[in-house]
Amino acid sequence: xxxxQLGDLDEPTYQDSPHTGTSTDDHAPAGISDGQEFLMQVYKxxxxxxxxxxxxxxxxxxxxxxxxxxHVPPPIIPTNPPDGAKWSVPFKSLGIRTPxxxxxxxxxxxxxxxxxxxxxxxxxxLGEKFGSGSYSAEVDSRPVGxxxxxxxxxNPILQAPAPPPLDAYLxxxxxxxxxxxxxxxxxxxxxxxxxSDAVASMKQHGADSSHxxxxxxxx
Numbered sequence: 001x002x003x004x005q006l007g008d009l010d011e012p013t014y015q016d017s018p019h020t021g022t023s024t025d026d027h028a029p030a031g032i033s034d035g036q037e038f039l040m041q042v043y044k045x046x047x048x049x050x051x052x053x054x055x056x057x058x059x060x061x062x063x064x065x066x067x068x069x070x071h072v073p074p075p076i077i078p079t080n081p082p083d084g085a086k087w088s089v090p091f092k093s094l095g096i097r098t099p100x101x102x103x104x105x106x107x108x109x110x111x112x113x114x115x116x117x118x119x120x121x122x123x124x125x126l127g128e129k130f131g132s133g134s135y136s137a138e139v140d141s142r143p144v145g146x147x148x149x150x151x152x153x154x155n156p157i158l159q160a161p162a163p164p165p166l167d168a169y170l171x172x173x174x175x176x177x178x179x180x181x182x183x184x185x186x187x188x189x190x191x192x193x194x195x196s197d198a199v200a201s202m203k204q205h206g207a208d209s210s211h212x213x214x215x216x217x218x219x
Contacts, residue, residue: 012024012025012026012035012038013025014027014191015027015028015029015030022034023035024037024038026038026039026062027064031173033169033170033173034173036166037166037170039060040163040166042058043058043103043163044163046058046103046160047160047163050158050159050160053105053158053160054105054156054158055105056104056105057102057103057104057106057151058101058102058103058104059100059101059102059103059122059147060100060101060102060103061098061100061101061119061122062098062099062100063098063119064098065095065096065097065098066099068096070096070097072097073093074093074094074095074096074097075093075094075116076092076093077093077094077118077142077143077144078090078091078092078093079091082138094118100117102147102150102151104151105156105157105158105160106151106152106153106156106157107150107151107152107157108152109157109161111150113149113150115145115149115150116143116144116145117144117145117147117149118142118144120139120142120144121144121145121146121147122147123135123136123139124139124140124142124144124145124146124147124148125146125147125148127139127140128146128148199214199217199218202214202218203218
């Protein structure tokens with residue numbers, strides 16, 4: 001399988017962090033259309049080269065659910081506090097199911113996996129690929145499967161599926177913010193305060209408006 005870093009496409013802009021333009025993190029209260037467009041841009045980058053696509057694996061993994069209703073109760077898989085954690089009571093089960101998509105030549109088109117997976121399933125795959133079969137003792141002991149369980153190398157899809165047409169849908173959005181104008185939310189959340197502290201630290205260490213990514217924040 002191939003692995004790629006897509007520059008600015010490998011990380012969305014977050015609704016509660018300083019950024020230019022719209023937020024693309026697919027997280028409330030931001031609109032989902034910009035987040036979905038971001039995923040489309042990543043997909044187009046992955047599939048632009050047939051040579052790269054034929055060895056690629058794209059994982060779209062959410063860390064939150066879309067609502068509290070779920071007809072499947074969480075599996076009783078406990079998670080104990082790690083060393084140094086600020087919480088002491090273990091989680092008694094997994095949480096509500098969250099969506100995930102595996103996009104690759106090595107999955108069956110339109111298939112749904114019914115394996116028991118959680119976010120450490122991605123770590124298990126990394127351990128298999130890059131860690132001689134092991135990511136860590138804690139991850140190895142987790143009673144869930146690896147993402148590799150959904151992969152099938154016997155009949156690869158060598159022609160990447162074309163992305164669906166979204167122009168009409170995206171054109172219904174309100175106008176985007178003025179290009180080049182930096183949005184700096186008020187320091188209401190811990191994350192926003194962390195970004196503000198990070199900007200202050202960068203300035204203290206000599207970063208200025210010439211910075212290739214955060215120059216507008218440092219001017």
